[in-house]
Amino acid sequence: MSHVCHYCKKEIRDRDELVTASKWLSIRPYHYRCYDLAIQEIETIGNNEKPLNNIPNTVISIVMLVVAVYFLATAALGSVGDLLGVLSLYPIIMRLISYFRYERSLPAFVENKR
Template sequence: MSSIYCRYCGKEIKDRDELVTATNYFRIQPYHWRCFGKVEEETIAVTKTWKPLNGPSGTISVVLMLLLAAVMAFTDVLGEIGNLIGVLSLYPIILRVLSYFLFESKVPDLQKTK
């Protein structure tokens, strides 16, 4: 397994419980959960906000967007606009999957060994 390093402090992330993957538009970055708190404190503009992908808020967002994409894809709600909304709602799902395969799967889950 390759090591994952925090983008804030540069130290290795050794446990999946320490890992927070966050997104800002098309970028996905790994942080320690404490470092992510510092990044949030230093944020001065709404456009520079980092949103966590893993955790309860990210999971709820993915589930809701998956439901929206399914409804828009398999029904005729809003016609062609609904199809466009369905495709756009796949964005957070793709980010979450990328986050899992790029970062979370490479960090060991030490909670199981404790």
């Protein structure tokens, strides 16, 4: 399955050049160069897309998973803790959707990209 860059409308060939970015509930695939250009064009407060498939976001997803399990498995903070547990599942769900929808179907690296 091929994925098309949201910015330049060209095919993304491997995970090495893929950046998936989220803005609220939408996930968009970009080439890493196109993502940099798109971010420079729309740098306004509240109108920025956050990359999903990078190391910091993966670490945040793991931390949020621990927080969600803690609040949902214990009675900490009562119903407020349950609400915090459910809300902390958001970055985990977005990261999983990004992986299964875009990254999994692409090869890790393609030698000849031209």
